[in-house]
Amino acid sequence: MGSxxxxxxxxxxxxLAAKHARIIESGWTGTNERTFIAVKPDGVQRRLVGEIxxxxxxxxxxxxxxxxxxASEEELRQHYGDLREKPFYSGLVKYxxxxxxxxMVWQGLDVVKTxxxxxxxxxxxxxxxxxxxxxxxxxxxxxxxHGSDSVESAQREISLxxxxxxxxxxEECNExxxxx
Ligand SMILES: Nc1ncnc2c1ncn2[C@@H]1O[C@H](COP(=O)(O)OP(=O)(O)OP(=O)(O)O)[C@@H](O)[C@H]1O
Numbered sequence: 001m002g003s004x005x006x007x008x009x010x011x012x013x014x015x016l017a018a019k020h021a022r023i024i025e026s027g028w029t030g031t032n033e034r035t036f037i038a039v040k041p042d043g044v045q046r047r048l049v050g051e052i053x054x055x056x057x058x059x060x061x062x063x064x065x066x067x068x069x070x071a072s073e074e075e076l077r078q079h080y081g082d083l084r085e086k087p088f089y090s091g092l093v094k095y096x097x098x099x100x101x102x103x104m105v106w107q108g109l110d111v112v113k114t115x116x117x118x119x120x121x122x123x124x125x126x127x128x129x130x131x132x133x134x135x136x137x138x139x140x141x142x143x144x145x146h147g148s149d150s151v152e153s154a155q156r157e158i159s160l161x162x163x164x165x166x167x168x169x170x171e172e173c174n175e176x177x178x179x180x
Contacts, residue, residue, distance in 0.1 A: 032109055033107070033108075033110070033111055033151055034064060034106065034154060034155075035107075035111045035115050036104070036148045036157035036161060037103075037145065037146065038102065038103050039104075040095070040144055040146060042142045043102075044101060056104075056106050056115070059108075060108060061108040062106065062108060063168075064105040064106060064168050064169075065162050065167045066103070066105075067102070067162075068101075069100060069101060070100050070101075072097070075160065075161070076096050076097060078160055080092060091141060095142070103161045103162070105158055105162060107170070112154050116147050119132050119147045120134045122143065123140040124140065125140075132145050
């Protein structure tokens with residue numbers, strides 16, 4: 001009895017540490033991945049932040065980082081660099097800098113692809129009811145939410161909007177919280 005650890009306890013702890021290390025290593029790619037989600041200024045103004053968080057939590061994803069911020073034009077230029085030549089680009093930057101956004105990182109199995117499904121199509125008119133854009137907006141230029149379109153975009157966007165120390169590492173926190 002008492003608090004003495006046996007050899008098998010030590011082995012269990014070592015196995016657990018190795019398991020944690022493997023999960024942390026694979027946290028950026030593969031199936032247990034992270035995505036960048038932003039509630040756009042219209043979503044914040046319309047008090048949709050809580051509803052959006054609720055959907056991601058209930059789906060089973062884990063919040064890894066979140067902040068309310070005013071995006072600068074420079075940050076938006078970097079974020080939307082691939083759309084620079086589009087006719088709607090300057091309107092998009094103006095819209096995205098018109099008020100605070102809520103930047104978030106969510107983690108979980110296939111979260112990049114699944115989040116895009118939860119968001120709906122870029123144009124709300126093409127989005128099915130039940131999706132965020134299908135339920136809460138009508139205009140492509142005011143479509144409430146952003147979500148990374150690939151694992152690579154997610155990595156780039158997360159490192160643009162968040163510093164490493166702003167992201168929580170669930171795997172280091174408590175073994176019972178780890179996804180299988
Ligand atoms: N035709 C358009 N007119 C006005 N704004 C547009 C138009 N097309 C796209 N946008 C805006 O630019 C954003 C980025 O467009 P993109 O083609 O990357 O779509 P998306 O990947 O679905 O959107 P997001 O990056 O916001 O998740 C859209 O979410 C929308 O706010």
